[in-house]
Amino acid sequence: MFETLRQSLKTGVVTTTYPATPPEVSSRTRGRPEIDWTHWLDSRPAAAVCPTGAIAAHDEPDEGGMNRSATLDLAKCVFCGSCADVDPAIRMTPQCELSARSRDSLRHTARYRLNDDGTHQRLLEAPPPAASAEWIAAAGRQLETRIQSVLGRSLHIRHVDAGSCNGCEVEIHGLNSPVYDIERFGIHFVASPRHADMLLVTGPVTRNMELALKKTYAATPDPRLVVAVGACGCSGGIFGVNYATRGAVDAVIPVDVYIPGCPPNPHALLHGILLAIGRLEAGGAKKENG
Amino acid sequence: MNLLPALRSLRDELAQRFGPQLECVDAPQSNELHLHVKPDLAAALCSTFYKKHHGRLAGVFAEDARAEHQVFFVYHLYVLDSIHAFVLVRVAVAAERPELLSLTHAVPAANWQEREIQDLFGIKLIGHPNPRRCALHDDWPEVYPLRKDFDLRSVLPAFEGQRHNFLKVEGDGVFQVPVGPVHAGIIEPGHFLFSVAGEPVLYLQLRMFYVHKGIEKLFESLPITHCVRLAESISGDSGFAHATAFCHAIERVAGVVPPPRARALRTMCLELERLYNHIADLGAICTDVAFVTAHMHAMRIKERILRVNEELTGNRLLRGMACLGGVRFDFDAAQLRVLAELVAELEIQCTDLVALIRGNSGLRDRLETTGVLTPKIARDLGVVGLVGRASGFDHDLRRDFPDDFYDEVQFSVPVFSEGDVQHRMVVRREEIFQSLGILRQVLAKLPQGPLAVEVGEVPPDRVALGYVEGWRGEIFHWVHTAPGNRLARCKIKDPSLQNWPALSEAILDNIIPDFPVLNKSFNLSYSGTDR
Numbered sequence: 001m002f003e004t005l006r007q008s009l010k011t012g013v014v015t016t017t018y019p020a021t022p023p024e025v026s027s028r029t030r031g032r033p034e035i036d037w038t039h040w041l042d043s044r045p046a047a048a049v050c051p052t053g054a055i056a057a058h059d060e061p062d063e064g065g066m067n068r069s070a071t072l073d074l075a076k077c078v079f080c081g082s083c084a085d086v087d088p089a090i091r092m093t094p095q096c097e098l099s100a101r102s103r104d105s106l107r108h109t110a111r112y113r114l115n116d117d118g119t120h121q122r123l124l125e126a127p128p129p130a131a132s133a134e135w136i137a138a139a140g141r142q143l144e145t146r147i148q149s150v151l152g153r154s155l156h157i158r159h160v161d162a163g164s165c166n167g168c169e170v171e172i173h174g175l176n177s178p179v180y181d182i183e184r185f186g187i188h189f190v191a192s193p194r195h196a197d198m199l200l201v202t203g204p205v206t207r208n209m210e211l212a213l214k215k216t217y218a219a220t221p222d223p224r225l226v227v228a229v230g231a232c233g234c235s236g237g238i239f240g241v242n243y244a245t246r247g248a249v250d251a252v253i254p255v256d257v258y259i260p261g262c263p264p265n266p267h268a269l270l271h272g273i274l275l276a277i278g279r280l281e282a283g284g285a286k287k288e289n290g
Numbered sequence: 291m292n293l294l295p296a297l298r299s300l301r302d303e304l305a306q307r308f309g310p311q312l313e314c315v316d317a318p319q320s321n322e323l324h325l326h327v328k329p330d331l332a333a334a335l336c337s338t339f340y341k342k343h344h345g346r347l348a349g350v351f352a353e354d355a356r357a358e359h360q361v362f363f364v365y366h367l368y369v370l371d372s373i374h375a376f377v378l379v380r381v382a383v384a385a386e387r388p389e390l391l392s393l394t395h396a397v398p399a400a401n402w403q404e405r406e407i408q409d410l411f412g413i414k415l416i417g418h419p420n421p422r423r424c425a426l427h428d429d430w431p432e433v434y435p436l437r438k439d440f441d442l443r444s445v446l447p448a449f450e451g452q453r454h455n456f457l458k459v460e461g462d463g464v465f466q467v468p469v470g471p472v473h474a475g476i477i478e479p480g481h482f483l484f485s486v487a488g489e490p491v492l493y494l495q496l497r498m499f500y501v502h503k504g505i506e507k508l509f510e511s512l513p514i515t516h517c518v519r520l521a522e523s524i525s526g527d528s529g530f531a532h533a534t535a536f537c538h539a540i541e542r543v544a545g546v547v548p549p550p551r552a553r554a555l556r557t558m559c560l561e562l563e564r565l566y567n568h569i570a571d572l573g574a575i576c577t578d579v580a581f582v583t584a585h586m587h588a589m590r591i592k593e594r595i596l597r598v599n600e601e602l603t604g605n606r607l608l609r610g611m612a613c614l615g616g617v618r619f620d621f622d623a624a625q626l627r628v629l630a631e632l633v634a635e636l637e638i639q640c641t642d643l644v645a646l647i648r649g650n651s652g653l654r655d656r657l658e659t660t661g662v663l664t665p666k667i668a669r670d671l672g673v674v675g676l677v678g679r680a681s682g683f684d685h686d687l688r689r690d691f692p693d694d695f696y697d698e699v700q701f702s703v704p705v706f707s708e709g710d711v712q713h714r715m716v717v718r719r720e721e722i723f724q725s726l727g728i729l730r731q732v733l734a735k736l737p738q739g740p741l742a743v744e745v746g747e748v749p750p751d752r753v754a755l756g757y758v759e760g761w762r763g764e765i766f767h768w769v770h771t772a773p774g775n776r777l778a779r780c781k782i783k784d785p786s787l788q789n790w791p792a793l794s795e796a797i798l799d800n801i802i803p804d805f806p807v808l809n810k811s812f813n814l815s816y817s818g819t820d821r
Binding site: 003004007008011014024025026028029030049051052078079080081082092159160161162163164165166167168169170171172173174176177178179180189191192193203204206207208209210211212216232237238239241242243244245262263265 | 427433435440441442443444445446448449450453471472474475476477478479499500501502503504505507508512515516519520523524525526527529570583586587589590592593596597600601602603604605606607609610642645646649815816817
């Protein structure tokens with residue numbers, strides 16, 4: 001008993017102040033790839049090395065020449081940085097707060113006019129700018145009041161692994177560590193979907209887990225939130241759709257928030273969970289287009 | 291190839307005994323013997339390697355070679371730990387009559403793997419004591435996904451009907467407790483059916499493969515460079531170990547050896563992966579018997595390691611670090627200082643954590659003699675890794691088959707024969723300090739030089755074995771290359787697949803409330819098992 005107390009006192013407080021302060025990540029961490037759309041000369045080498053098709057090019061003829069739609073899909077990205085290795089127009093940034101409320105907003109597509117050799121001649125249309133950092137910060141500040149007013153100071157999460165490689169689970173465990181301590185927000189992981197307000201779903205949904213996921217969703221009382229976690233949960237990731245997997249979580253049940261990452265770190269997970277809470281109005285009704 | 295002397299005498303012994311029945315004897319590596327045989331010889335060879343030479347059957351897998359050879363091949367991988375050698379037996383099975391005698395009666399360790407071959411290839415294992423479905427649940431249509439004429443992108447009807455016909459356990463006061471696939475904690479899905487009389491468990495049936503993702507089939511569809519990223523996603527908590535095992539296999543096919551610095555950095559990453567998992571497990575075992583304080587300290591220490599992983603490789607789970615021919619990122623002086631500081635700090639923190647755990651007599655009371663896996667059963671089931679080492683099975687690929695930087699460092703392999711939860715924890719505890727020692731030695735000896743050798747396009751129609759002692763145990767990747775820098779087959783063997791059946795033995799006569807801590811002391815990967 002004395003040793004237990006001694007060690008606890010010696011350790012002191014280790015809990016992060018996120019989201020009041022920025023995520024504590026290394027400057028070397030590979031977060032959102034940033035593409036210099038204006039000076040991107042050719043999307044094909046990056047697309048060729050991308051293991052998940054997160055960078056893809058689609059060419060079509062237009063007015064006697066060729067146009068290309070070049071897409072960066074953060075829902076598919078596993079943040080390996082292979083694209084940045086081969087393409088000077090791509091840089092890996094440490095930004096990890098990438099959650100979004102719609103699948104579409106994770107896709108960034110630019111249109112190019114092409115030269116005869118298939119390289120980019122000029123940018124026709126740049127993708128809309130990424131979600132602003134200010135919005136993210138504001139969501140963080142509003143968290144405490146929202147949880148208090150909406151959920152009676154508590155949110156209960158049921159985690160469902162629908163096919164994950166267990167990488168996401170390693171990081172979800174981190175939310176319960178004293179460093180991230182998700183309970184300081186009144187958020188708890190619970191043992192039954194019947195006690196849950198939110199399902200945190202990982203994995204490409206396998207054929208063998210599809211029914212279990214649907215049943216878990218059905219057992220969760222309304223209003224319920226669904227958060228798809230990781231590249232696989234958001235898009236099927238490197239596994240995609242095959243004989244044994246259905247791919248993304250939203251192919252099986254409706255999803256409110258997508259958290260990209262492979263795996264998303266605890267900051268990113270927390271950010272996504274906060275974003276999902278923003279979809280609930282006071283009184284518990286679900287906003288349609290939050 | 292300069293064959294190991296012990297393996298050379300084994301080869302001579304085989305030649306003398308079986309002579310012309312051995313169609314081909316090849317030695318692609320100094321510690322590997324490959325034999326091609328007809329089906330009738332498989333059982334005799336099994337008896338030779340398993341019984342006479344006290345080897346173990348570490349892998350049973352198949353390959354569809356009907357297009358080139360008009361047969362299926364079934365492979366038996368034997369590990370002869372005492373002479374530090376592998377023997378891979380290739381058995382040709384006629385395509386028109388895909389049947390082979392089961393080895394499970396002689397070697398219970400083959401049980402699940404043989405059933406997996408039945409499910410995925412449609413090769414019938416004659417005489418298997420429990421030939422029911424395993425890898426594909428009972429509702430799956432008649433498909434054989436790993437046959438070449440089955441398309442990866444086939445769309446199968448959604449699940450309906452029955453997953454499995456469980457055996458019924460009946461009697462006065464006997465009832466059954468189904469658990470899963472969606473569990474109460476933050477863990478992977480699987481189904482456990484306990485048959486109990488009062489509290490003690492009479493029988494435990496496991497149903498796995500809920501997260502079967504078609505990974506081995508997927509390997510056949512991707513370029514080899516992309517396969518490294520896929521290997522990282524076989525089991526997320528062993529991502530670097532799996533990717534490294536895969537890289538070893540491809541490097542052997544290509545005939546290249548990664549430069550010394552790359553081998554040293556790989557060893558560092560493998561030990562970091564072992565550390566964060568072992569430390570988390572110490573805590574998790576404590577929390578399952580309600581000693582949460584130790585768990586919180588363990589989680590804090592684990593987080594510290596994950597942040598150093600991120601500082602070293604740009605990813606907290608070391609993803610993106612592995613590449614063919616070496617590693618992708620170097621550690622500069624500042625990063626090495628961060629690692630050295632971590633090692634020094636962990637020595638103190640882990641000593642404190644161990645003191646905390648040791649000082650709790652209630653914890654000991656719950657863990658000692660709980661969930662005993664006897665050495666005899668461990669041997670029969672071919673249990674590997676730390677679970678095996680807690681049950682008297684003295685093997686560790688790092689010591690017996692050193693690769694990367696492991697032959698340049700000194701370490702000991704803790705082995706105990708008690709086989710209870712307590713000793714699975716003690717093995718982890720001892721391995722933590724051994725890992726810290728390994729890291730200190732690699733830091734002191736870190737060679738200079740390039741990070742990787744060029745691998746280029748790998749030659750087609752070659753086979754090779756890659757292996758790594760991950761934190762759970764031995765990981766094997768066996769590859770067969772195809773033209774165009776692709777793979778004809780990649781067999782993945784995660785230690786979890788071998789260890790799951792042992793859980794059913796270890797729980798017998800224990801009570802259900804002890805199952806969580808028993809399961810945690812094994813901490814097997816569902817994804818690694820199911821693939």
